[in-house]
Amino acid sequence: MVMAMILFNYKAYPEAIGKGALRLSRYLDEIGEEFGVKISVSPQYLDIPTIIRETRNLEVFSQHVDPVKGAYTGSVSPLSLKEAGVSGSLLNHSERKLKISSIKEGVLTLKDLGLTSIVCAEDELIASMISKLSPDFIAVEPPELIGTGISVSKAKPELLERTLQLKEFKIRILCGAGISSGEDVERAMEIGMDGVLVSSSFVKSKNPKEKALELIEAYSKFI
Amino acid sequence: MVMAMILFNYKAYPEAIGKGALRLSRYLDEIGEEFGVKISVSPQYLDIPTIIRETRNLEVFSQHVDPVKGAYTGSVSPLSLKEAGVSGSLLNHSERKLKISSIKEGVLTLKDLGLTSIVCAEDELIASMISKLSPDFIAVEPPELIGTGISVSKAKPELLERTLQLKEFKIRILCGAGISSGEDVERAMEIGMDGVLVSSSFVKSKNPKEKALELIEAYSKFI
Amino acid sequence: MVMAMILFNYKAYPEAIGKGALRLSRYLDEIGEEFGVKISVSPQYLDIPTIIRETRNLEVFSQHVDPVKGAYTGSVSPLSLKEAGVSGSLLNHSERKLKISSIKEGVLTLKDLGLTSIVCAEDELIASMISKLSPDFIAVEPPELIGTGISVSKAKPELLERTLQLKEFKIRILCGAGISSGEDVERAMEIGMDGVLVSSSFVKSKNPKEKALELIEAYSKFI
Amino acid sequence: MVMAMILFNYKAYPEAIGKGALRLSRYLDEIGEEFGVKISVSPQYLDIPTIIRETRNLEVFSQHVDPVKGAYTGSVSPLSLKEAGVSGSLLNHSERKLKISSIKEGVLTLKDLGLTSIVCAEDELIASMISKLSPDFIAVEPPELIGTGISVSKAKPELLERTLQLKEFKIRILCGAGISSGEDVERAMEIGMDGVLVSSSFVKSKNPKEKALELIEAYSKFI
Numbered sequence: 001m002v003m004a005m006i007l008f009n010y011k012a013y014p015e016a017i018g019k020g021a022l023r024l025s026r027y028l029d030e031i032g033e034e035f036g037v038k039i040s041v042s043p044q045y046l047d048i049p050t051i052i053r054e055t056r057n058l059e060v061f062s063q064h065v066d067p068v069k070g071a072y073t074g075s076v077s078p079l080s081l082k083e084a085g086v087s088g089s090l091l092n093h094s095e096r097k098l099k100i101s102s103i104k105e106g107v108l109t110l111k112d113l114g115l116t117s118i119v120c121a122e123d124e125l126i127a128s129m130i131s132k133l134s135p136d137f138i139a140v141e142p143p144e145l146i147g148t149g150i151s152v153s154k155a156k157p158e159l160l161e162r163t164l165q166l167k168e169f170k171i172r173i174l175c176g177a178g179i180s181s182g183e184d185v186e187r188a189m190e191i192g193m194d195g196v197l198v199s200s201s202f203v204k205s206k207n208p209k210e211k212a213l214e215l216i217e218a219y220s221k222f223i
Numbered sequence: 224m225v226m227a228m229i230l231f232n233y234k235a236y237p238e239a240i241g242k243g244a245l246r247l248s249r250y251l252d253e254i255g256e257e258f259g260v261k262i263s264v265s266p267q268y269l270d271i272p273t274i275i276r277e278t279r280n281l282e283v284f285s286q287h288v289d290p291v292k293g294a295y296t297g298s299v300s301p302l303s304l305k306e307a308g309v310s311g312s313l314l315n316h317s318e319r320k321l322k323i324s325s326i327k328e329g330v331l332t333l334k335d336l337g338l339t340s341i342v343c344a345e346d347e348l349i350a351s352m353i354s355k356l357s358p359d360f361i362a363v364e365p366p367e368l369i370g371t372g373i374s375v376s377k378a379k380p381e382l383l384e385r386t387l388q389l390k391e392f393k394i395r396i397l398c399g400a401g402i403s404s405g406e407d408v409e410r411a412m413e414i415g416m417d418g419v420l421v422s423s424s425f426v427k428s429k430n431p432k433e434k435a436l437e438l439i440e441a442y443s444k445f446i
Numbered sequence: 447m448v449m450a451m452i453l454f455n456y457k458a459y460p461e462a463i464g465k466g467a468l469r470l471s472r473y474l475d476e477i478g479e480e481f482g483v484k485i486s487v488s489p490q491y492l493d494i495p496t497i498i499r500e501t502r503n504l505e506v507f508s509q510h511v512d513p514v515k516g517a518y519t520g521s522v523s524p525l526s527l528k529e530a531g532v533s534g535s536l537l538n539h540s541e542r543k544l545k546i547s548s549i550k551e552g553v554l555t556l557k558d559l560g561l562t563s564i565v566c567a568e569d570e571l572i573a574s575m576i577s578k579l580s581p582d583f584i585a586v587e588p589p590e591l592i593g594t595g596i597s598v599s600k601a602k603p604e605l606l607e608r609t610l611q612l613k614e615f616k617i618r619i620l621c622g623a624g625i626s627s628g629e630d631v632e633r634a635m636e637i638g639m640d641g642v643l644v645s646s647s648f649v650k651s652k653n654p655k656e657k658a659l660e661l662i663e664a665y666s667k668f669i
Numbered sequence: 670m671v672m673a674m675i676l677f678n679y680k681a682y683p684e685a686i687g688k689g690a691l692r693l694s695r696y697l698d699e700i701g702e703e704f705g706v707k708i709s710v711s712p713q714y715l716d717i718p719t720i721i722r723e724t725r726n727l728e729v730f731s732q733h734v735d736p737v738k739g740a741y742t743g744s745v746s747p748l749s750l751k752e753a754g755v756s757g758s759l760l761n762h763s764e765r766k767l768k769i770s771s772i773k774e775g776v777l778t779l780k781d782l783g784l785t786s787i788v789c790a791e792d793e794l795i796a797s798m799i800s801k802l803s804p805d806f807i808a809v810e811p812p813e814l815i816g817t818g819i820s821v822s823k824a825k826p827e828l829l830e831r832t833l834q835l836k837e838f839k840i841r842i843l844c845g846a847g848i849s850s851g852e853d854v855e856r857a858m859e860i861g862m863d864g865v866l867v868s869s870s871f872v873k874s875k876n877p878k879e880k881a882l883e884l885i886e887a888y889s890k891f892i
Contacts, residue, residue: 017300018305045269046268071318073318074286074319075235076269079235083240090297094296101572125579126550132571132575320769321768324791327794352801355797457742464753465752492714520765523681526681526686532715541744
């Protein structure tokens with residue numbers, strides 16, 4: 001069972017698609033080994049199988065899943081995640097908000113398949129609603145900070161602290177939005193987070209390898 | 224440039240995911256070679272790379288694409304299709320209906336990337352709207368016949384005939400919904416269709432290999 | 447503060463639009479007065495002002511609200527409900543499912559305006575999620591029973607009983623789906639519900655006045 | 670049959686809801702009479718009946734309509750527009766984008782009821798798609814100019830000119846986005862538009878009466 005997590009979300013950034021996705025994933029794979037920590041990534045769907053095959057230690061997540069099967073053209077089938085060797089999936093990212101019934105079905109379906117669920121919440125009230133589903137992780141991400149470089153752990157520590165009570169239900173809490181330095185990671189972990197989500201600060205970095213090193217080194221101190 | 228097409232849409236059928244997807248694709252690959260025709264498939268996103276790698280002659284399509292790049296968690300990036308070696312994508316399937324602006328953006332983005340667009344239309348009026356975008360293919364699929372086994376080529380030949388005028392704009396016309404026998408395929412081709420979409424009659428067949436043989440043999444007579 | 451409720455939801459039934467809406471509302475208004483109970487209705491948006499003006503004792507609810515203001519063409523503004531004298535709104539009906547963030551915003555906005563919120567939930571798990579928002583009412587409606595004439599109070603009494611624990615958070619619980627007789631209403635109230643939602647069994651009745659009488663009489667015994 | 674149109678879209682602006690909606694509508698009603706031109710408005714749904722009753726010469730439009738009837742809680746029924754005495758409806762505003770099939774159904778349903786359809790298009794390609802439905806009006810509104818005060822008639826005259834060819838199909842062409850002065854209106858009409866859509870420049874004006882006077886006076890010169 002995954003207890004903590006640093007998740008690199010590739011979103012649909014051109015730098016992190018196809019060959020770029022593989023190159024970035026190899027950096028993360030190596031650096032993770034170097035520091036002895038598990039690194040998680042969520043690439044584009046079509047890049048998932050290659051990354052799984054071509055890396056050794058990464059946990060690969062889907063960016064989204066549709067809890068359906070059968071005549072649903074265009075959906076992301078949960079079973080296809082399982083068969084491909086994916087570790088689990090994000091759900092309800094603020095860039096892919098879901099109906100409440102789809103979040104429920106999504107978490108239950110991932111559980112049934114033995115996959116890890118990471119449900120995003122924009123604030124503590126939504127986090128508390130989602131906690132009723134007992135997902136593996138809740139990722140608190142204030143949408144107004146995403147992509148800003150202003151980290152949630154610096155700008156909204158009290159929001160993060162208030163979500164920590166959900167740990168009593170054995171849900172682990174991640175945070176994301178604006179995490180862009182080793183210091184941001186350390187603050188998040190010091191507050192009590194079980195890990196962080198990182199995206200543009202890594203993917204769009206001029207030197208992603210160096211940036212990954214900085215973020216993972218900070219993270220590794222707490223694992 | 225693809226001139227005609229028989230497309231096997233795997234949707235989210237459990238029989239056509241993971242190992243099942245690979246097995247079905249190998250049948251199609253072999254039978255296509257046998258009859259000297261190109262076969263197209265649209266599997267789950269995560270099965271696409273393996274099918275491309277493990278088959279020789281299939282054209283692999285995406286079931287959907289989101290015309291976006293950047294901070295769009297959960298999207299299907301057009302660039303990821305291109306990088307994976309996909310031939311193109313379905314758009315606006317009746318099980319994944321799109322806003323008019325997304326159809327426009329989708330077709331234009333696929334064109335820019337040199338990928339083939341197949342836009343679904345539930346009737347001739349919507350087909351005529353879509354024709355203004357000059358996609359490569361329009362697939363006419365009356366949603367009420369999908370999955371019924373009652374083929375559009377038998378039940379609605381006049382609908383298909385009326386869409387043939389769109390060929391003057393160099394758009395090729397496919398039909399789908401209920402195509403379940405070689406005879407259905409022949410009728411469609413005789414009417415003047417440039418090909419057919421097939422799904423449950425193949426995927427959920429007790430003997431998919433035999434069913435593929437029947438459908439592809441009928442199709443091959445017109446190519 | 448409304449403590450119990452029998453809500454007649456007109457949906458988009460032609461029988462309950464325009465003059466039909468007014469006629470049905472007058473029946474309910476009279477019968478409510480006769481039995482000394484408050485009756486609630488949720489008509490089409492455009493029928494709301496006339497019903498408010500032309501009836502005496504009805505509580506009028508919106509079928510939906512969008513928690514937005516400003517440049518949102520096509521939305522149902524919460525402020526417009528308030529100004530029109532509406533009592534509150536349904537949210538997340540299974541025929542108009544909402545994203546989790548819209549449910550949260552919707553409940554908070556209604557509270558701010560002093561309007562009553564009735565949030566629909568298809569099962570007890572979703573009801574428990576919604577309870578974290580402390581809406582005034584949660585309406586449990588298994589979608590598979592809606593419009594069937596098989597009442598939730600007869601078919602799923604244990605589902606209703608399990609939601610009663612939410613009352614400790616001062617949330618009142620309604621049920622709906624298939625409520626079509628006085629007996630259905632009585633069962634629901636006996637189980638401990640704070641009221642019921644009724645729709646097609648009234649709106650599409652050959653004799654809606656008589657049907658209303660039957661349902662309201664049963665309800666009035668518990669008020 | 671309406672041949673030209675100046676439409677004041679109230680959206681969900683607090684200034685144009687409830688009593689504000691009525692006050693603004695009375696200004697427009699008076700100024701329209703003064704200049705002898707028909708003025709159109711699209712208020713919040715719940716304000717429509719009062720505005721129709723309390724003004725003399727306004728054409729009142731809905732901001733959106735759902736082409737459905739029956740069990741569709743939360744929808745805006747076309748029949749409810751007809752019964753309320755509404756003149757027609759906007760469809761596919763860039764703030765309420767629709768699936769292509771909903772646009773088709775919407776236009777056809779409005780036609781069936783004898784109501785006027787105004788379908789919004791963000792560019793000429795989408796306008797040409799929509800023209801296949803023969804709506805009464807197409808309103809060209811580049812979304813990037815909405816609310817900016819930079820008028821489409823000044824910033825993109827060539828876009829407007831290119832849409833004029835659709836007039837040969839007896840569709841009348843409106844434009845909107847950034848129309849904020851009499852001069853903007855005049856330019857639009859000089860290019861050949863059949864009218865304009867106005868919103869924030871009127872609704873949020875410090876002196877809406879004066880602003881309406883300026884815009885309507887400019888418009889009236891062409892009618």
